[in-house]
Amino acid sequence: MGKDTKKKRRKAYRKPVKWPFLLLFMTVFQMVCMLQIYINGTQESTTTLFVVFGVYIAVEWLYFLVFGGFLRRKSFEIELIAFFLTGIGLTLTTSVYPDKAYTQLIAVLLGIGVFAVMLWILSDTKRVIRLRMPVAVLAVAALAVTLIIGKEINGAKNWIIIGDGLLSIQPSEIVKIAFVFVGAATLEHLQSTRSLTKYLLFSLGCIGCLFIMKDFGTALIFFFTFIVMAFLRSGDIKTIFLVCTGALLGGIGILTFKPYVAKRFESYRHIWEYASTSGYQQVRLLIYAVSGGLFGLGIGNGKLRSVYAATEDLAFGMVCEEFGIIIAFTVLLTFVALVVYSIRYASAARSTFYSIAALAASSLLLFQAALHVFGVTDLLPWTGVTLPFISRGGSSMMCCWGLVAFIKAIDVRTYKRYDKITADGKERSR
Amino acid sequence: MKTLSRRAWILYALVFAFLAGLCILFYTFFTKADTWAMKKENRHIYRSGTLIAAGTITDETGAVLADTVDGKRVYNNSKDIRTATLHVVGDSQGFIATGVQTAYKDTLTGYNFADGIYDIKKYGKGNNLQLTVNAELCAEAYNALGKNKGTVGVFNYKTGELVCVTSKPAYDIGNKPTENINNDRTGAYEGVYLNRFFSGVYTPGSTFKVITAASAIDNIADIDSQKFKCSGVHKVDGGSVKCMGTHGTIDFERALNVSCNSAFAQIAIQIGTDKMTQTVNTLGFNQTHTVGNIRLAKSTFDVTGASNLDLGWAGVGQYTTLVNPCHMLTIVGAIANNGQAVEPYLVEKITTQTDRTVLETKPTTGAQMFKAETAKKLQEMLRSNVANYYGDGKFRKLEMCGKTGTAEVSTNEGGDKPHAWFVGYSGREDLPYAIVVVVENGGGGSSVAIPVANTTMQKVAEIYGKK
Numbered sequence: 001m002g003k004d005t006k007k008k009r010r011k012a013y014r015k016p017v018k019w020p021f022l023l024l025f026m027t028v029f030q031m032v033c034m035l036q037i038y039i040n041g042t043q044e045s046t047t048t049l050f051v052v053f054g055v056y057i058a059v060e061w062l063y064f065l066v067f068g069g070f071l072r073r074k075s076f077e078i079e080l081i082a083f084f085l086t087g088i089g090l091t092l093t094t095s096v097y098p099d100k101a102y103t104q105l106i107a108v109l110l111g112i113g114v115f116a117v118m119l120w121i122l123s124d125t126k127r128v129i130r131l132r133m134p135v136a137v138l139a140v141a142a143l144a145v146t147l148i149i150g151k152e153i154n155g156a157k158n159w160i161i162i163g164d165g166l167l168s169i170q171p172s173e174i175v176k177i178a179f180v181f182v183g184a185a186t187l188e189h190l191q192s193t194r195s196l197t198k199y200l201l202f203s204l205g206c207i208g209c210l211f212i213m214k215d216f217g218t219a220l221i222f223f224f225t226f227i228v229m230a231f232l233r234s235g236d237i238k239t240i241f242l243v244c245t246g247a248l249l250g251g252i253g254i255l256t257f258k259p260y261v262a263k264r265f266e267s268y269r270h271i272w273e274y275a276s277t278s279g280y281q282q283v284r285l286l287i288y289a290v291s292g293g294l295f296g297l298g299i300g301n302g303k304l305r306s307v308y309a310a311t312e313d314l315a316f317g318m319v320c321e322e323f324g325i326i327i328a329f330t331v332l333l334t335f336v337a338l339v340v341y342s343i344r345y346a347s348a349a350r351s352t353f354y355s356i357a358a359l360a361a362s363s364l365l366l367f368q369a370a371l372h373v374f375g376v377t378d379l380l381p382w383t384g385v386t387l388p389f390i391s392r393g394g395s396s397m398m399c400c401w402g403l404v405a406f407i408k409a410i411d412v413r414t415y416k417r418y419d420k421i422t423a424d425g426k427e428r429s430r
Numbered sequence: 431m432k433t434l435s436r437r438a439w440i441l442y443a444l445v446f447a448f449l450a451g452l453c454i455l456f457y458t459f460f461t462k463a464d465t466w467a468m469k470k471e472n473r474h475i476y477r478s479g480t481l482i483a484a485g486t487i488t489d490e491t492g493a494v495l496a497d498t499v500d501g502k503r504v505y506n507n508s509k510d511i512r513t514a515t516l517h518v519v520g521d522s523q524g525f526i527a528t529g530v531q532t533a534y535k536d537t538l539t540g541y542n543f544a545d546g547i548y549d550i551k552k553y554g555k556g557n558n559l560q561l562t563v564n565a566e567l568c569a570e571a572y573n574a575l576g577k578n579k580g581t582v583g584v585f586n587y588k589t590g591e592l593v594c595v596t597s598k599p600a601y602d603i604g605n606k607p608t609e610n611i612n613n614d615r616t617g618a619y620e621g622v623y624l625n626r627f628f629s630g631v632y633t634p635g636s637t638f639k640v641i642t643a644a645s646a647i648d649n650i651a652d653i654d655s656q657k658f659k660c661s662g663v664h665k666v667d668g669g670s671v672k673c674m675g676t677h678g679t680i681d682f683e684r685a686l687n688v689s690c691n692s693a694f695a696q697i698a699i700q701i702g703t704d705k706m707t708q709t710v711n712t713l714g715f716n717q718t719h720t721v722g723n724i725r726l727a728k729s730t731f732d733v734t735g736a737s738n739l740d741l742g743w744a745g746v747g748q749y750t751t752l753v754n755p756c757h758m759l760t761i762v763g764a765i766a767n768n769g770q771a772v773e774p775y776l777v778e779k780i781t782t783q784t785d786r787t788v789l790e791t792k793p794t795t796g797a798q799m800f801k802a803e804t805a806k807k808l809q810e811m812l813r814s815n816v817a818n819y820y821g822d823g824k825f826r827k828l829e830m831c832g833k834t835g836t837a838e839v840s841t842n843e844g845g846d847k848p849h850a851w852f853v854g855y856s857g858r859e860d861l862p863y864a865i866v867v868v869v870e871n872g873g874g875g876s877s878v879a880i881p882v883a884n885t886t887m888q889k890v891a892e893i894y895g896k897k
Binding site: 228231232235275283284286287288289290291292293294295296297301303321325329332333335336339340342343346347352355356359363366367369370373374377379 | 433434435437438439440441442444445448449451452454455456458459462463466467469471472473474541542543544545546547548551
């Protein structure tokens with residue numbers, strides 16, 4: 001390690017953000033959200049309202065006090081973004097579905113739990129390699145089981161419902177974590193063509209299952225993630241191009257030979273003509289998104305909330321109308337921040353596993369956000385995918401927090417005190 | 431590691447694609463917001479297809495014509511005023527396209543991209559709109575039309591304020607006879623959603639002679655010394671232009687007084703198609719005009735390839751010529767204003783609930799329609815019409831100048847009665863108001879349209895006159 005690396009390392013670790021100030025700012029924002037719900041009375045139970053926000057804000061502070069105060073970690077950009085987005089989602093659910101507020105809070109807590117567990121797993125690359133195979137098998141199995149016992153909701157058979165609606169999970173969301181995990185781990189230790197073949201089979205299996213479930217949006221996200229990881233590993237743009245062309249042709253083929261698939265996209269670019277049928281939700285989204293103006297109407301004052309599945313499928317519109325277009329676009333920019341963060345830190349990671357995982361996870365989130373936002377606003381065909389962190393749903397909350405763990409793990413400072421990291425930053429050098 | 435971080439840069443392409451998408455999205459939002467927010471599906475603004483969020487609409491005196499109270503649209507207390515101002519105010523479902531409630535709905539609701547519909551939430555209604563019309567005057571004019579369909583318009587030819595706009599048939603918006611309108615077989619509600627003043631076009635009949643006269647003054651040097659023979663019919667090219675009377679030998683001014691078809695057919699043929707077309711185009715025929723957000727029906731005059739017989743008929747306001755009443759009013763106003771047209775306007779100003787002015791109409795001059803000396807000559811002739819022919823007794827103390835019209839709309843005997851027209855203005859200095867009256871199938875211009883014009887103008891004098 002020469003002088004150059006030293007310089008580079010210093011450059012890579014930018015000055016960390018001052019978290020106490022930002023956390024305070026965010027807490028005030030969330031308090032204002034809570035107050036608005038209280039004033040508007042959209043959440044009938046004041047106890048529920050205060051418990052949900054109380055617990056959430058307490059968890060935020062606890063997290064930062066433990067990691068920032070006690071363990072003296074630095075660099076909290078990722079968590080700040082995740083907590084900010086989750087707070088917006090929690091506000092919407094608490095206000096729109098008063099009786100589902102606790103469920104969503106539990107989902108958030110589980111998500112943070114997944115985040116912590118993932119961070120622990122990722123701390124040891126040997127553990128990662130050991131877990132690779134079981135995770136892959138479990139992931140494919142979960143999707144296969146969904147195919148058999150899954151329930152079809154809104155045209156996609158991607159739900160498993162246990163105990164008469166007591167617990168409903170979307171396995172494809174959890175599998176997203178596994179997909180990044182297995183992909184990055186396999187590519188890190190690509191010893192033989194046999195393991196590559198196995199990995200290709202795994203990817204194909206996942207994407208295939210999603211296709212059969214008719215969950216095209218998620219299938220597309222998986223395919224995109226696969227492409228990103230394959231490119232990062234091989235750098236072979238020609239092959240990637242070939243695969244994409246093949247997929248595109250396949251897509252066109254499906255649209256040609258399976259008219260029912262094409263019918264799902266009949267209203268694309270024509271939503272106003274289908275305003276009372278298949279374009280119903282999107283038309284409302286556009287109308288109410290611009291009704292809120294730049295600064296929003298305030299929580300509880302919107303009308304989009306009464307449209308079917310507003311907090312899930314139309315989350316972007318909900319944020320536009322009630323929080324305002326400025327906050328809505330800020331939300332979208334935070335997904336960009338995650339990718340940029342991963343790119344900047346890719347060279348400082350301990351191994352390629354961390355880089356690939358972080359880049360894949362962050363671009364997955366950005367891609368999903370893009371599909372959601374541009375789909376629902378009719379710029380792209382609408383696939384009905386949710387907006388990460390904001391849309392209501394337990395499985396997707398766990399998925400999102402699980403994925404940010406990959407981004408968090410890229411930074412060595414996640415596991416070490418910043419002031420104790422030596423010039424070359426490697427753990428083993430100490 | 432190094433190669434990987436280099437490859438990672440390709441993800442910037444993804445980032446840029448996303449940012450470009452966001453820019454497109456924002457641009458789409460920004461440009462389409464008005465259209466989207468005004469859609470009937472927007473329950474902030476509409477409730478079951480009815481506009482609920484518009485502000486208060488008042489007339490020039492401040493009398494409330496329409497208002498939103500507790501999320502409901504309410505109208506003036508007087509049934510007469512509600513009916514007479516129906517077309518100007520418009521309905522809340524958008525049937526009457528030229529009503530300000532529809533034509534100005536985006537401004538009325540106070541929607542803007544930055545604040546969205548925040549004002550509606552806060553004040554329960556959007557922006558207030560003040561009209562230039564006087565509701566009492568509209569009611570007077572509406573009632574003067576009696577049983578007939580038609581329209582009356584009055585404007586200040588110096589400023590352009592439309593003080594009276596009314597169209598018949600109308601209905602009481604406070605008590606809409608939906609059943610009667612939908613099942614109407616008698617024709618009593620024919621074109622009830624149409625504001626005839628803005629959207630109607632009619633055969634102008636003899637009122638068009640004013641325009642032919644203007645063209646003659648400009649294009650025929652010795653027009654004043656010419657004499658015209660009328661034997662009750664003027665024969666051209668094997669056909670004939672019929673006259674209402676047998677006027678013998680008359681001069682130019684007298685020909686306009688008595689509205690002699692024979693004389694004006696000869697004059698039009700003398701002028702020729704090219705010069706006639708030139709004149710009407712200067713006056714804004716064959717062009718689309720607007721009054722604020724309201725688009726007027728197009729007045730048309732086309733004599734390309736017309737025979738002398740057709741040109742003769744065109745010169746007396748028949749043939750294929752059609753005129754929009756509001757456009758005709760602007761032309762007469764220009765004559766009164768020494769040739770300079772002033773654009774009529776209907777919306778005085780629009781203010782927010784916090785009294786900030788969003789829109790305020792200022793008097794705007796339009797085209798120089800006539801040369802000043804031509805306008806002067808026409809003023810004399812129009813005054814002569816009333817003084818020497820119709821009689822000042824028909825317009826007491828108004829010093830009216832004007833021209834009637836009896837526009838034939840049926841070629842067969844016993845067909846529909848002709849449209850009765852009157853266009854003119856008061857010659858009084860303190861009453862710079864011009865008027866147009868069209869009574870559909872009313873009959874003769876002087877017997878039917880003049881009384882309507884008189885009633886309306888007397889009210890105008892009562893309201894605005896200083897004598």
